[in-house]
Amino acid sequence: MIVHGIALKIIIFFQxxxxxxxxxxxxxxxxxxxFAGPRLRTIDMILTHLAFVNNLVLLSKGIPQIMAALGLNNFLxxxxxxxxxxxxRVSRGLSLCTTSFLSGFQAITISPESSRWAKIKPxxxxxxxxxxxxxxxxRMASNGPILIYMKGPQGHKNTTSILDFGFCSVLFNPSLTTSISAFLIFLPDAICLIIMIWASSFMVLVLYRHRQRVQYIHSSRLFSRPSLxxxxxxxxxxxxxxxxxxxxINSVLTVYVQFAKTNHWLLNVSSFLAACFPACSPFVLIFSDSQVSKYCLTIWEKIKPPSITDF
Structure with a gap:
């Protein structure tokens, strides 16, 4: 188990x-x-905000995890x-809000012109x-209780109600007030997940109907090249x-760790899962969004040194 924990911390570092x-x-x-290239699309502005908050998620969670892995458990x-x-928590909530907004915006964008959703796009x-x-x-207001319950690694005397993260700890005392606070924190997350699932289902349905229509219009060769x-x-x-x-999966692990005995290996797994999306999302966009390569090419054309043939 110790070897697995060390290997997982190394993976979190590279992640x-x-x-x-x-x-x-x-x-x-x-x-x-x-500032220097073509005009950005609205969806590019959303992706800019997503990249920014994803960096905040990785830095705010990854750096303490890495320092704890180096044995610096009392550095905070x-x-x-x-x-x-x-x-x-604020940056993770913003990442969730931005992702749900992104999925909803794209669902509205590809909705048929006759749909009521197309009318609210502007x-x-x-x-x-x-x-x-x-x-x-x-998000800053809803995560205010963290400023009350979160303490340093040795911030509590009653160890029976402490959830230890290695470098910090939180006073976990099951009560009506704690339950209400947790409900207020996780309710927006659940709403955002519902929006994402709805928007994804809608987009899949629209793409399926579009495929069915173009099959009667275009040849299979033309259809094999999807639009932007x-x-x-x-x-x-x-x-x-x-x-x-x-x-x-991370939510299930988080609930289990809170109500069961603290397991540092499971905490590391939970941290890894929480960072999977912010770590993977930029590469999904880099390799799948043709606009990224277009922007790179445009910037390169502006900054590349002149060749000999230009003189």
């Missing part, structure tokens, strides 16, 4: 490193494109633990930034599938 590099690449690409005091866990584009501001304020909109929808479906799958 954090690779994930931060991938999200930073996308974030830098979209920022440079915004009470204030440090409150700040790190609060930032992690409104969605208009209120994208205010929606993010609302999510930031709401279809490829974007498929990449978002992959993102949502990874998010839902990893977070459902």
């Amino acid at each position: 954090t490193l690779v994930g931060v590099m991938g999200n930073s690449f996308l974030l830098g690409l979209y920022i440079i494109t915004f 005091d009470d204030i440090g633990c409150k700040f790190v866990f609060f930032f992690h 409104r969605v584009q208009k209120y994208t930034v205010p929606f993010w501001l609302f999510c930031w304020v709401f 909109e279809t490829r974007a929808t498929q990449s978002i479906l992959i993102l949502v599938s990874i998010f839902v799958y990893c977070n459902l």
Whole structure:
């Protein structure tokens, strides 16, 4: 079990490193494109915010995990633990909000013109930034109880009600107040997951109907080359599938660890699953979204040194 724990911590280290590099690449690409390249699409603005908050998720969780793996279990005091866990929960909630908004926006984008959802697309584009501001304020307010319950690794005397994370601990005292606080924290997460599942089901249905229609119009050779909109929808479906799958398993593990005896190996598995989506999402977009390669090519054309033939 000790060997497995060490191996898992090494995997978490590389997961954090690779994930931060991938999200930073996308974030830098979209920022440079915004100032120097072609006009960004609305969906690119959403992906920019997603890459930013995913980096916050990886850094706020990965760095403490890595330092704990190096044996530095007491490097955070009470204030440090409150700040790190609060930032992690807020950024994770923002990642969830942004992913659900992304799936809903794409579902509206590919909806038929006759659909009522197509009529609200201009409104969605208009209120994208205010929606993010609302999510930031709401997530910071709803995660306020973390600033009360989170302590340092030796912040409690009664060890029977402590959930130990190795570098921090939280006072876990089952009561009506605690249950209400947990309900208020996880209710928005459940709503966002429901939106993602609905939007994904809707997108699959739209793509299926579109396939059925074009089969009567185009040859199989033409149909084998999906449109840019279809490829974007498929990449978002992959993102949502990874998010839902990893977070459902992670939620089950989190509940089990809270009500069972603390198991550091399961805590490491939970941390790995929680970081799977923010670490994998940039590479799904890099390899599946043709706009990413287009932006890279445009930027390269602007910054590449002149060749000899240009003189």
